[in-house]
Amino acid sequence: MPRFVSTATAAASRQAHSYLLAGTPASRFAALPAGCRGKATLSGSNVKTPAFAFDMDGVLIRGGKALPNARRALEKLRGDNPQNKEIPFIVLTNSGGESEASKAEKLSRKLGLKIDESQFIISSTPMRTLVPKHRNDLVHVVGPHACKALAQKYGFKNVLTSREIRDWNRHAWPFHVRGDEHPQEPAPHDLANTPVGAILIMHDPPDWGLDIQLIMDLLLSHRGDVTTRRNPLSVAESLSSSSSSDPGLPPIPLYSSNADFLWANEHPHPRLGQGGFLAALRGVWAQMVDDPAAQLPITTQFGKPSAPTYDYAKRVLGDGVVGGVDAVGDVYMIGDNPESDIRGANANGWVGVLVETGVYKHGDALDGGRKPAVVVKDVEAAVDWVLEKEGVLN
Ligand SMILES: [Mg+2]
Known part of the structure; x- marks a missing residue:
């Protein structure tokens, strides 16, 4: 048979x-x-x-x-x-x-x-499974600009790019980034009144410095309100102890689509992938919370x-x-x-x-x-x- x-x-x-x-x-x-x-x-x-x-x-x-x-x-x-x-x-x-x-x-x-x-x-495709949880949240999408439309296609209704966060406050990253040669766009969200509900690293970011800074700001914020800043040591404690006295715990969810450290292209030597970005992010996070062994608070790691x-x-x-x-x-x-x-x-x-x-x-x-x-x-x-x-x- x-x-x-x-x-x-x-x-x-x-x-x-x-x-x-x-x-x-x-x-x-x-x-x-x-x-x-x-x-x-x-x-x-x-x-x-x-x-x-x-x-x-x-x-x-x-x-x-x-x-x-x-x-x-x-x-x-x-x-x-x-x-x-x-x-x-x-x-x-x-x-x-x-x-x-x-x-x-x-x-x-x-x-x-x-x-x-x-x-x-x-x-990033399995990030579709996050839509029921974050459908109406303002989600910060990290990656090339095409990721914004992709996140919207998945069903996220309110998508915010790094560029748009910086348009809201240029002092957030006071250095040149791609797109600065064009006139500044009005920020689509008033982040003083709209908290960010989650961070989605959907692909290798084009501006590592900008994105590391913005992700730090959000992980250390009170419930995604970028105008606030919690004590980093308190945030770290909230991640390691269920008895933390900080009512704002834990940080907003951070999702990553791919942990590959290296990848190959036509260059003779392997190139840094999204895992390279995560390593850099982890290094800054460890310094921020004053713990060399601190792990990045990734809620879910996707990708093979x-x-x-x-x-x-x-x-x-x-x-x-x-x-x-x-x-x-x-x-x-x-x-x-x-x-x-x-x-x-x-x-x-x-x-x-x-x-x-x-x-x-x-x-x-x-x-x-x-x-x-x-x-x-x-x-x-x-x-x-x-x-x-x-x-x-x-
Ligand atoms: Mg392969």
Whole structure:
């Protein structure tokens, strides 16, 4: 008995999945609105559907171009396999700074295969889960300007950028920042009367100094009122003791989308990532509260390898399966980075499949939580290994 029941025959699947972008229908799993998509279905109540999560850089693309076999690998999950099975997959990446739709469109063009924005999870995407809690709060969004529109798209109604905080009071950071060459805009919020409810670091900030200063101001404020300042030692005490006498505890929530310290681009040496910014922020915080060991009060850290991102990703995969997330069986994380992709997979009950087309090089040490289930040469070999294991190639 097949482990999955395809929603289409191979021929119909290939026809429906005209993968090129020229206005053709895309995968029923990918392109139709949730609720009317074709969904991977089960052949029995005890049979679960496997699912895939692909890292992007070093797995599907490298240096801005599609890697060989990447398209072929994904076609196999769209029904081009001996059992005509459609198997749900997502792209799970720590990149960000632009919308999922924009990322999906760029990747689709590179691959020549439609990836829907609903299949794309960037580092900030799981911040959608914060909307019910902070929907009506004024939230300070840290990152490139595009993050403002992205936060609004997620559902945050009142979004404030660092630039807008500084427009409200230029003395907050009395140094040149990007945009100073343009006429000053009127501040959209009177921060003397509107407290900030949360800080969202959605992507690498373009002006570290400005953002470190503003985040410090907010963490040390009384309930997000930037006109106030609490004693830093009192704030630190509020974080370490439940018996603090300070009624203003704790600081407003601070959320971060990505903790990667380094990342690679065309430069010969790794570049500082959002984790580098967090390290700088942590250093200033430790000095501010006079405790070298003080940790930054991050409410939730998102991005691989953190659990909230893996939990969110599994729920998204469940949206493509009849029976929902409970019907999702093994989730296979196909990644090139043992530290994020594989460590996260292992820590969250997924199966880590490591490819040799990116960060990891054949022979590199793989110890502890960074040890994958298997190492394969590329993404197509990874898909083949899983399909063989799941009995789909039989
Ligand atoms: Mg990668």
